[in-house]
Amino acid sequence: MRYDASFIGLYILDVLGRPVSRIPDRGNVEFIDEIRLTVAGTAGGTVIDAAKLGLKALAVGAVGDDEKADFVLMTLEKFGVETAAMQRISGVPTSASILNVRPNGDRPALHVRGASDHFDVADADYDRVLDAPIVHLGGTGLLSRLDGQRSVNLLAEARRRGRTTTLDLLAANASTAHLVLPLLAHVDYFMPSIEEAQDISGRLGPEACAEFYLGHGASACVFTLGGDGAYFAHRDGTRVRSPAYAIDVVDTTGCGDAFDAGFITALHRKMDLETSLRFAQASAALVATGLGSDAGIRSFEHTMETMRNLPVKG
Template identity: 25%
Template sequence: MKILNFGSLNIDKVYSVPHFVSAGETLSSTNYEEFPGGKGLNQSIALAKAGAEVYHTGKIGKDGLFLKDILSESNVNIDWIEETGTTTGHAIIQVSSSGENCILLFGGANKEITIDQINDVLVNFSQDDLLLLQNEINDLEYIVEKAHKKGLKIALNPSPINETITKLGFSKIDYLILNEIEAKAITGENMNDKIFQRLLSLNKQLKIVLTLGTEGVIYKDSVQEHRQPSYKVDAVDTTAAGDTFLGYFLSQISQHTDIKKSLQIAAKAASIAVTRKGAASSIPTWQEVIETI
């Protein structure tokens, strides 16, 4: 199974701070670093490191050409990344002394995807393949509709959450991988049982992966439910935890690993990622994960 990630490509500008900046406050950063990023790029690298056959498509400006090199070095196919964007998308990330992060995004070229690009890319994939989407590019609704008509399986990570997601029809989505904040925004519910009930009412075939931070993960579909506790580690930077988990989980699914084992492997990969600084650079290799299972 090929996995097509139609996703964002960002430059992450990371500032280390004692605490997140408050309204009206001027705060000195103790350190500054740049990393390749974007949920799309992070997830493609995680997929590839976990052993998936992954193809990334998206758009960058000339200032982001190094992102293609980084993806290629991780064995991600980059044939369908366009370089015609104005400015490559970027993120300003604050990382607190406790390892938590907050992120300000600028979409840039990620928001300049054209209908022609979508059509030209999707023609290369079929019903045996899986499409992965996040909410950092434009025209999600069109991409979902076009891919669904071709019979592709569709996995959605609805981040960042906004009206584009809440108005999206979930009947065409196969895998929904989301956190508590996103789940509450989509369903209007606060309790996990109610969240699952509401989501499955939108699509009985939906496979839901609800990530709960330090509380672990819950998987649920119409016939089964699994809970995976988180691995306890000393977190340094949680920026790529969710992306690492998603990439490893979907990679295992694409290789027909059972749900319980897939969750365990993905949770272990995420636990390693949070002990390192950066986003893409913190994602562990398959060998690193397996050696610690």
């Protein structure tokens, strides 16, 4: 196979500013410390972090025909991501968000759905987009054309070909359940945030959520718990909690995407479960120390060093 992992789904341009304590009245101006443009989304942010961690990564998604698309494609290529499977759709804008990052790291967002709602994977493209042992689908609920049976077919075909499949969401809630639950029978690792997991399932806590999703067919659940770390549950009965690292949070944008990239990298390198969770946690911790979904992560070696040396929360 040509790639280590294929990252299919949501690609977004993020415009971030920090720290934003308030929006100025009328036409007034507030001065902030930093503004950045980054490639984000549950596929876009993840593929860049995975490439920085050393994976040969394939990007599969859509952009529009605007200046934002130019930036997204240029940035993917800058980090060595293969963009041949990216679709450029005329007449629509590239999906984009404006994030006002608060001093505590919270990030209220304004979002234009754009090209990702027009993205689909044709059956004829399966050979190209599934040309990797690991296939990540990111952004269910914000992929109007691909969501539903098209995603079921895609993941089922990936599993039929022997691929390891991972699934993550963005801004999912109870109304997304009808899109998510049919996918789980074809998912090896379901990796939402605990907030999304709770909102979709109506259950509280990682243990109850895991039982719900495993009962609906997922092979394993890996929930990110924010400052409480991560929780892993497998249908074979394995249950593991991994504590968060002790860091000074700058911005939590993209931490879930970085966790996904770290975990996928660990799968690629065949790390044991506990090391995989620690490595994914270290990836997320690094991103939280800077602004944007690609902050902090430098390389596989630097992330390994961080995993070994950064203190965990007591």
